[in-house]
Amino acid sequence: MTPASAPTDPTPDSKALRALPVAEIMRRAHHRHLLVPAFNIPYLPMVEPILAAVAELRSFALVQVARPDIERFQCGSYQAVAREFRSLADLAHARLHQDHVPVIDEEGRRIEWRPLVQEALDLGYHSVMIDGSRLPLAQNIAVTREVVKIAHPAAAVEAELGAVLGHEPGPLPPYEELFRSGRGFTDPEEAARLVTETAVDWLSVAIGNIHGAIIGAARDQRKVEARLHLEHLRYIQERVRVPLVLHGGTGIQLAFVLGAARHGIAKINIGTAPRQAYETTLRQTSDIRAAQQAAAKVIAGHLRDYHIVGSALLLASPV
Numbered sequence: 001m002t003p004a005s006a007p008t009d010p011t012p013d014s015k016a017l018r019a020l021p022v023a024e025i026m027r028r029a030h031h032r033h034l035l036v037p038a039f040n041i042p043y044l045p046m047v048e049p050i051l052a053a054v055a056e057l058r059s060f061a062l063v064q065v066a067r068p069d070i071e072r073f074q075c076g077s078y079q080a081v082a083r084e085f086r087s088l089a090d091l092a093h094a095r096l097h098q099d100h101v102p103v104i105d106e107e108g109r110r111i112e113w114r115p116l117v118q119e120a121l122d123l124g125y126h127s128v129m130i131d132g133s134r135l136p137l138a139q140n141i142a143v144t145r146e147v148v149k150i151a152h153p154a155a156a157v158e159a160e161l162g163a164v165l166g167h168e169p170g171p172l173p174p175y176e177e178l179f180r181s182g183r184g185f186t187d188p189e190e191a192a193r194l195v196t197e198t199a200v201d202w203l204s205v206a207i208g209n210i211h212g213a214i215i216g217a218a219r220d221q222r223k224v225e226a227r228l229h230l231e232h233l234r235y236i237q238e239r240v241r242v243p244l245v246l247h248g249g250t251g252i253q254l255a256f257v258l259g260a261a262r263h264g265i266a267k268i269n270i271g272t273a274p275r276q277a278y279e280t281t282l283r284q285t286s287d288i289r290a291a292q293q294a295a296a297k298v299i300a301g302h303l304r305d306y307h308i309v310g311s312a313l314l315l316a317s318p319v
């Protein structure tokens with residue numbers, strides 16, 4: 001594993017990409033049906049192998065931090081990850097994203113979300129996510145608008161509509177039952193309304209995807225191999241023009257992921273697979289270097305599977 005170092009590549013294409021706002025990079029990815037993976041950082045030493053794998057394969061990805069990465073795992077803080085990112089990242093290959101700031105969290109608690117979003121903006125995060133998905137639509141729209149107002153133009157904003165389950169305590173209903181019922185799927189008309197009324201940059205949707213568990217013994221178990229309702233995604237895509245986001249990326253059957261990229265999904269969040277590789281190797285070897293290598297291997301596998309080796313070059317030219 002080559003350590004990531006900034007910047008790795010002096011070509012004019014890389015220079016152009018380094019100067020672009022992340023919203024424009026995502027707009028290009030969306031237009032070209034290229035996936036931009038967003039990798040969570042549950043442990044601070046994971047920043048380096050993720051950046052190294054992405055740069056080595058000349059791809060483009062987001063490094064992201066969610067509250068559970070800080071509170072349930074050990075990445076430290078938004079600030080610790082920002083510092084590590086700044087010292088290692090080449091902006092031609094990666095940007096920093098604040099994942100899921102919920103207004104109501106997975107345990108039903110109201111969260112003081114404003115200071116969390118402000119902290120990330122002050123730290124120079126390139127994009128932030130406000131998750132009002134547990135609110136009624138009008139309130140989700142109101143909080144999303146507020147975040148867009150404070151974040152633009154310096155940072156891009158992601159919102160969520162629909163229920164991407166999996167982070168809640170307690171067992172999930174059987175997956176097939178969830179999928180067949182379409183319970184919690186994003187409503188296309190509501191999605192159109194939210195995007196139009198907020199000017200949000202990206203929208204996270206629920207189409208059969210579920211998050212990997214983060215609570216209790218389930219967080220060590222292999223995740224269900226989810227499917228995606230691509231027909232439903234097409235209805236959303238017909239009404240919404242911004243890049244769409246797929247949370248719960250670990251374990252989704254590859255053919256569905258690649259199909260989703262053809263129908264509006266431009267960002268895919270991946271947390272569980274690299275985390276479990278890192279934790280398992282660390283448990284077995286007590287060697288952080290070996291754990292980093294295990295995580296890097298999983299990251300590289302995703303970049304290959306998603307056909308985005310070399311994607312940075314494609315993203316450097318305008319659409």
Ligand code: 13P
Pocket residue numbers: 040066099100210211212246247248249250269270271272273
């Ligand atoms: P997985 O842990 O299922 O890959 O999902 C990650 C995610 O969606 C973070 O927002």
